[in-house]
Amino acid sequence: METFFDTLKIEENICPPGCGVCREKCTQVQRSKGKNGSGIHEFHIPDLGVHMANTCNQCSEPVCLDACPSGSISKDEKDGIVRIDEKRCLGCGLCNLVCPYGGIDYRADEKKAFKCDLCDGSPECVNVCPVKGISLMKARSIVGYFHEDPLLKGSSLCVGCPAETTLRFVLRVMGKDTFLFGAPGCATNVINGQGIKCMINIPSHMSNMTTVPSTMTGVKRYYRRLGKDVKCVAFVGDGCATDVGFQPLSGAAERNENIIFMCYDNEGYMNTGIQRSSTTPYGGWTTTTPAMGRRKGKKMASKNVPLIMAAHEIPYVATAVIGYPEDFLNKLLKAMAVKDGMSYIHILSPCILGWGYSIPASLEVIKAAVETNYFPLWEYERGKYRITYEVKNPKPITEYTKLLKKFAHLEKEEIDELQEIVNRRFNRIKRLTEAF
């Protein structure tokens, strides 16, 4: 039983002062259903610069439901909406007393509790918010594609590493008939275990860094001869994909083998001691590109591997990050649909240890990389380039670099240079989307 459901997401503190359009709309919608109240509220504290809105989270395990003494609150099994049965509600206020998120209004004068019912699935507040601050997060659209989790408990990647989440996500979408390929690298720990037990529930094979694409080629062709449609998927680091194993990768692309090749790019050789790789960015610290005195990290820009892969004119190339799962999902589905050639997905995967940030910030780092256009999300599909996630107002690169110790030594000059590289690369992709 999956317990993922849609929920409203409200951007933090971005309401225009005085605005209450969402509440007005909700009140109107509720009135048309014969109810009195609003499931969303705006809050303004001008002195503190607070202008925000709040609503129910439609929790997967709602504490309001557990505390209701008349069984009036239910969570719908199909749409996940937490509803109050008005006819049964006693007006005791206990739900208001226990909900930690302010999801329930309690009105003593009417002796009733009131909460958001998500307009039964298509909330109207989303459409009226003048700053587009409210959105419906469609968890189901992702979860609906999930198969059983093939990663077993106790994987030995570093705590909080997004590579594990990413691999799990990829494999849950891939589902049955998937053959996973790896090479020496962090993810080896997940795939092979550390000499104790295997931590994956599907067939897998570990090659040398230089032989992944050729091994995949052989396995894929073998299955095809047997008449079986088996997805051959590689999940390797940038060391393998972009440095040591780059020639065979390019070869497989040129031969247009029907394999799905994914690189989780943590911009260096992380589990061998954080050495630089060809995707280490300009200015980035590694143990072999130190920051001491006049040395300011890596002197050259990173190799733009996804663009090089697109230049092979294989059917599908994309960049993706786990922080934008809808986008990622679409790309996986497209890659899986390709039956006449190769797909390549390049994934930015921050390394807690090697990049220098605190464990829970992985998503924040990933989002900043995208929102600054450091790592634009795009795809190349049979000759056409497309930006799949347009950043409305790209943030300056410092919003990204400030999060990471590997950039801590950069001064204005290097920051400007890095910004320049980011702009140049983004414009190139942008022009490609316009040209093709």
Place this chain on the structure above:
Amino acid sequence: MKRKKHILIGAGTAALCALKQIRRLNREDEIKLVSMEDSLPYSPTALPYIISGKVGVSDTFLVSEGFFKKLKVEFLKNRKVERIYGENKEIVYDKGIREGYDSLLIATGSEPVVPDIPGLYEGEFLTIRGIKDAQALIEKVKEGNSAIILGAGLIGMHIAQCLSEKNMKVKVVESLPSILPAYFDKEASEIIRGIMEGKGIECLTGKKATRIEWKGGKVEVNLSEGGSVEGDLLVVAVGVKPRTEIVDGSGIKIENGGIAVDDRMRTSMDDVYAAGDVASAKAFFTGENGLNPILPNAAEQGRVAGSNMVGVDTVYEGWIPMNTFSYFGHTAISVGMPFSSEKDEVHVRKINGTDTYRKLIFREDRLMGVTFIDTEVNAGVFNYLIRKKVPVGEYKMSLLEFPRETSLYLMQQAEKKETISLEE
């Protein structure tokens, strides 16, 4: 893995929450829920609303028959558990039938305290704990008649309100100097009393019932300060105590009158857990065990017990006192410590010409307790701020002036921080 058998005694909020938690985490194990009553599970909290006629009994059942089928739970009604033999992992039902278990939850709730007042048992007084009690009281309700209620706690005052709404003359006798003494300070309680008395409910505080006399269908309660009150019916609501008789002789440790549990809801007997009103569990503020018989605690303790019963190690953070009381269109809310100590910083706000009253208790940077009368808030958010020890330093005044807005803002900020910097 071997299928385990969990038996849950009691069909109140604590047992149901444990049941749901067990099923969430384990689809295979056998679950049996035992209730000594013959109805579907309900909560005693709903009884006043049944008495006032707002809802019918069947509108307050917490779950339907279908619920048990869907979750593959056996629901045994009308069955009282008499004894527990922990060494043999067995329980004994009425009529001597025995049954084995792998893990056992005691969630038998509490029962009314009946004080030792001379003459009390010579007539038919009422207490309110089960559906039958509510029905018995409804039988006796008669417009124009008068009712005496012993005890001005939340249950007593709620019943007082119900009866007054039924146009009965109501007198409440309380030995302590104010009404709702456990949850509200003198000032707040005076405000509530003002409204109650305005509706004709007489509150005789600071007076003990010394003797009860029954004559000709009437009841007379003699008071400690001299004088007496007379009525047509008598409701005793001076408090509750854990219903622990089933552990008598079992060796399971009792403390504070309840079943002692550790922070996993485990009793002193292996594989026997307790939750809800019956348990003497860890208090959030002091870390010491104690009783706090309120519904939100029963729910939380049930969830924690359920997790641990299926081997998912879960720690109980401790209970926080909290309550909400609605009376004649007004609301009084208390979350956290109702009374301040010398170490605390207290801020009070009243609004002239209204019954609004706000009191916030801080200890250094932390919120310790709030009282709100006629103030629209999302009360649970204050519980969040207290429980998560959210630093509120610079927001103290804002919390007083704009309690709802500020608390939501602090909660949202804290939630965001929680996702970003768990580590530090």
